[in-house]
Amino acid sequence: MDHQILQTTRELIDQVGYPALTVDQVATRAGVGKAAIYRRYASKAEMAFVATMHEQQLPPPAGTGSLHGDLLALVRTFHARMAAPAARQLAPALISELAVNPDLDTRFQDTFLATEQAAFAEIIEQAVARGELAGAVDPAMAHLLLLGSLASALYILNLPVDDAMVTDLATAATAGITALANRHHSNPDGAVEPR
8 A cells, every 4th residue: 555655646746746736636546545644644745755755765885895985875876866856846845844843853853864874874884894984973964964965955055966066975975974083083072172
């Protein structure tokens, strides 16, 4: 049933656009009750987000042998999902709904963002094991440096994001993560050292 709901959601977004999409339309076309949809998804925005961006699991970290390579592989995966026309329609609506719906925000943090941050944690752990990083870095900060920048470029600044920019984002995130690891390693308490 989940697959049918999400497939129908994708089809309808392609046909009518996210703003005109309704849960009633999805229920009717998918042949399921509206209650069944709301048992799975808290809102239209969450259903559409899962259908367009998060239905598929994240691939395991690429294991390219370098922090930059792993971050680049990850950001390319997200760019393909986040730059899709349906995702560009829905992201602003989802962000708006997260701001006013604490339950949805909690679900979003505990599911989608936790999954993404786990991928960053694994990439960082591998970089530390290879000796590329002096120590661990908060996965939430790594997430913000890379995917926060990508989301801002796509959804707020409306920049034409191509592979060159994606590569630059991975390079900048690599430098930032490395700097944070070095700072925390040389100053384990995290206190700002006097200049």
